[in-house]
Amino acid sequence: EAGVTQFPSHSVIEKGQTVTLRCDPISGHDNLYWYRRVMGKEIKFLLHFVKESKQDESGMPNNRFLAERTGGTYSTLKVQPAELEDSGVYFCASSQDRGRGQETQYFGPGTRLLVL
């Protein structure tokens, strides 16, 4: 069974440009999460989808970030316009939803974003 995949693996852009990150969760996983790790610090939650609905977007830093999950399958995270402080590693994770919470989240390899 394929794991969580993310594209691209790396992205280098200039301040003010737009970047779109993609995440394909494990097949059958209704829960999809985005996290970010900045400069070797802790991994921070950004938002959570259940199928195509945003369940919790309390971790989104500002309105320059837009996440979508059309059809409840893959998800995209767009940063527009990118700022220097957006640099970091963006992780996607997915888990099943059996209505009990405490489901293990499986992470993708991450997208390393560098804004110059």
Added chain:
Amino acid sequence: DQQVKQNSPSLSVQEGRISILNCDYTNSMFDYFLWYKKYPAEGPTFLISISSIKDKNEDGRFTVFLNKSAKHLSLHIVPSQPGDSAVYFCAASINDYKLSFGAGTTVTVRA
């Protein structure tokens, strides 16, 4: 406001000995705790978890201990192997799915 803390950024241990990683949390509402292992340029890989109704969970060489009164958990790796060299993250949730992570502890296993 970091609710999960790993106060030791690094740990060096000799192959075959025990590795003990520590994690403290501040939110008493956390009811599910996990440890993830991360190699460079890869995503975190799930290692072991524990529910707040337990105080110990064991899986092969890995054991997690939970002390709710002290808001502390630890991961024991016995015996440590060279392939265990990685960054270990402690994480916690309040049954609302999102994880709060510590900053990680880099483990180096010496031959």
